[in-house]
Amino acid sequence: MTRAFLALLAVTALPVQAHHSFAAEFDANKPARIVGKITKIEWTNPHSYFYLDVTDSKGNVTNWACETGNPGALSRRGWKRGDIKLGDKLIVDGYLAKDGSHFIDARRVTLPDGRTVYGGSPGDGGPGDKPTGEKPTGEKPVGK
Amino acid sequence: MSPLLRICEWLHELPLSTSIRESENAYSVIETVHVLGITAVLGTISVVDVRLLGGVLTQAPVARIARPLIRLTWCGFIVMFVSGALLFAAQAATLYSNAAFRIKLLLLALLALNVVAFHSTVFKSVEAWGSSPHSPARARFAAFVSLFLWSGVIASGRAIAYLNRH
Numbered sequence: 039m040t041r042a043f044l045a046l047l048a049v050t051a052l053p054v055q056a057h058h059s060f061a062a063e064f065d066a067n068k069p070a071r072i073v074g075k076i077t078k079i080e081w082t083n084p085h086s087y088f089y090l091d092v093t094d095s096k097g098n099v100t101n102w103a104c105e106t107g108n109p110g111a112l113s114r115r116g117w118k119r120g121d122i123k124l125g126d127k128l129i130v131d132g133y134l135a136k137d138g139s140h141f142i143d144a145r146r147v148t149l150p151d152g153r154t155v156y157g158g159s160p161g162d163g164g165p166g167d168k169p170t171g172e173k174p175t176g177e178k179p180v181g182k
Numbered sequence: 183m184s185p186l187l188r189i190c191e192w193l194h195e196l197p198l199s200t201s202i203r204e205s206e207n208a209y210s211v212i213e214t215v216h217v218l219g220i221t222a223v224l225g226t227i228s229v230v231d232v233r234l235l236g237g238v239l240t241q242a243p244v245a246r247i248a249r250p251l252i253r254l255t256w257c258g259f260i261v262m263f264v265s266g267a268l269l270f271a272a273q274a275a276t277l278y279s280n281a282a283f284r285i286k287l288l289l290l291a292l293l294a295l296n297v298v299a300f301h302s303t304v305f306k307s308v309e310a311w312g313s314s315p316h317s318p319a320r321a322r323f324a325a326f327v328s329l330f331l332w333s334g335v336i337a338s339g340r341a342i343a344y345l346n347r348h
Contacts, residue, residue, distance in 0.1 A: 058343045058344045062344050081204050082203045082204055083202070083203055083204070083205065083209035083210070083272065084209065084210075084343065108206075108209065108210070109204060109205065109206050110205075110206035110207050110209075110210065113206050119204075
């Protein structure tokens with residue numbers, strides 16, 4: 039009986055991973071690109087968010103939430119908090135939320151100065167994620 | 183708007199909370215310290231609980247194990263509480279509606295009740311029964327409840343990150 043309790047403890051202690059995994063929210067089979075103007079920036083832990091007003095071909099504007107890694111991870115990739123500001127145009131390549139909302143995991147972000155940064159959360163297991171120390175894939179510049 | 187949510191929003195917007203939420207390293211360092219605190223608390227508590235259930239150190243009197251360990255438990259508790267409070271403050275407004283976080287707080291409240299109930303009743307006479315490898319049923323029950331609730335605290339704590347919608 040005691041062993042069962044110890045086993046229970048061991049099992050509950052196991053799932054110590056990166057903050058929520060890619061698969062918890064997003065669908066790797068739904069890649070998408072959105073282009074829009076920044077309306078809000080949340081440079082926050084454990085994930086950062088920014089919001090884009092995206093205008094479709096009919097002129098309808100939809101506000102999209104984009105999720106990226108935490109400020110430390112983005113900063114180490116060269117994306118500093120001052121690099122984007124409200125009104126800037128961003129190109130976001132990523133994967134849509136499973137629930138169909140206007141929510142995208144931004145794996146690759148083209149900044150206003152033309153640089154392309156990997157936006158994924160470290161260790162989330164999503165497309166392009168690599169073990170610690172390896173350079174993430176998907177960091178090639180986006181074709182113009 | 184509920185007063186509790188207003189307090190959470192006030193906490194969320196404090197300069198300290200904002201600087202942790204927007205930090206490059208502090209947030210993950212505090213998370214690590216929080217886990218270390220939990221390790222000290224649950225590590226020491228589980229030894230006592232498993233002893234009460236007759237699993238380990240059955241030749242040693244319960245009080246001989248519990249009394250020296252309680253200091254380490256309290257040190258761990260302080261580390262766990264302070265780091266946990268900072269992590270909460272950094273995201274108070276979103277954690278307010280997080281189901282996993284609410285369950286975790288409820289389980290922690292039940293754990294506190296369990297501690298008070300155990301120490302104010304059966305543990306008072308520990309000198310009388312503590313030398314036996316077999317503890318009274320009420321002590322074993324308290325030990326089981328403790329291990330069960332702590333497992334729930336760890337599980338719901340982990341689940342917070344998976345349910346937190348920005």
